[in-house]
Amino acid sequence: MNDASAYVPPRVWVWNKPSGGKFANINRPVAGPTHEKVLPVGKQPLQLYSQGTPNGQKAAIMLEELLAAGHAGAEYDAWLIRIGEGDQFSSGFVEINPNSKIPALVDRRGVKPVRVFESGSILVYLAEKFGALLPTKQPERAECLSWLFWQVGAAPFLGGGFGHFYAYAPSKIEYAINRFAMETKRQLDVLDRRLAEHEYVAGDAYTIADIAIWPWYGGVLRNEVYHAAEFLAASEYHHLRRWSDAVAARPAVQRGRIVNTTGVLPERHSAADIDAALAHLQAAGPA
Numbered sequence: 062m063n064d065a066s067a068y069v070p071p072r073v074w075v076w077n078k079p080s081g082g083k084f085a086n087i088n089r090p091v092a093g094p095t096h097e098k099v100l101p102v103g104k105q106p107l108q109l110y111s112q113g114t115p116n117g118q119k120a121a122i123m124l125e126e127l128l129a130a131g132h133a134g135a136e137y138d139a140w141l142i143r144i145g146e147g148d149q150f151s152s153g154f155v156e157i158n159p160n161s162k163i164p165a166l167v168d169r170r171g172v173k174p175v176r177v178f179e180s181g182s183i184l185v186y187l188a189e190k191f192g193a194l195l196p197t198k199q200p201e202r203a204e205c206l207s208w209l210f211w212q213v214g215a216a217p218f219l220g221g222g223f224g225h226f227y228a229y230a231p232s233k234i235e236y237a238i239n240r241f242a243m244e245t246k247r248q249l250d251v252l253d254r255r256l257a258e259h260e261y262v263a264g265d266a267y268t269i270a271d272i273a274i275w276p277w278y279g280g281v282l283r284n285e286v287y288h289a290a291e292f293l294a295a296s297e298y299h300h301l302r303r304w305s306d307a308v309a310a311r312p313a314v315q316r317g318r319i320v321n322t323t324g325v326l327p328e329r330h331s332a333a334d335i336d337a338a339l340a341h342l343q344a345a346g347p348a
């Protein structure tokens with residue numbers, strides 16, 4: 062057990078030294094822009110500003126699902142926002158997301174551009190706009206939105222909690238890792254029990270709830286998120302594994318998950334960009 066008594070919090074917290082850990086250089090206790098920079102705009106109706114993290118993947122997978130279903134109006138330019146280098150604090154990005162987090166979307170199809178931030182909000186916006194992947198009838202719609210909001214509320218315990226202390230913190234704090242491993246395993250069990258009884262998270266149909274949940278929880282199962290599959294005994298969640306593999310096999314998921322990834326596909330401006338990146342990955346063979 063770590064010595065938790067070593068640090069005595071002062072009466073008022075002040076930001077006087079880096080907190081340590083992987084993202085210490087971008088953490089700040091204030092919001093707002095750090096520098097002036099206009100965002101690039103491409104020719105497509107939708108502009109995605111993102112990076113291929115689990116939250117970023119949700120938006121790109123949704124756009125690829127819409128395109129695969131024949132919604133040509135979902136064509137998009139995807140621009141890389143390098144969060145490790147602070148691009149999310151540019152004046153242009155803060156204008157479209159005052160919270161300085163990827164992903165953010167701008168719909169430029171109308172007279173006035175519409176900004177959409179928060180990955181869950183982007184999924185609902187696109188689902189409503191194109192009439193896809195969000196049931197219109199009750200109780201299916203309520204079930205889908207319940208699981209979508211579950212994901213948005215639950216994932217910070219997996220990411221900011223477990224992932225931070227297991228993978229990124231400057232030292233391994235047993236108390237913190239235990240606390241968040243416990244919660245992460247509880248969440249995996251919530252999904253496993255649900256998927257024991259239903260093909261997809263919201264029921265019989267694939268929806269935006271699956272798109273929101275797969276990059277995070279499917280990522281844990283596939284050992285792609287925090288490389289913690291063994292630590293969390295992820296192979297024991299058999300129903301979650303079945304669902305994770307089924308979602309991973311969808312062509313739109315395979316396309317969307319590589320968008321805005323450094324070294325593979327930093328930007329996407331047409332379907333051909335993804336075709337080329339996938340062909341390149343295939344030629345390179347398994348990583």
Ligand SMILES: N[C@@H](CCC(=O)N[C@@H](CS)C(=O)NCC(=O)O)C(=O)O
Binds near residue numbers: 087116149178179
């Ligand atoms: N609730 C937000 C979370 C987005 C989020 O945390 N994005 C991370 C990357 S996965 C980010 O932009 N981090 C940059 C930072 O914290 O400065 C959403 O679902 O869109």
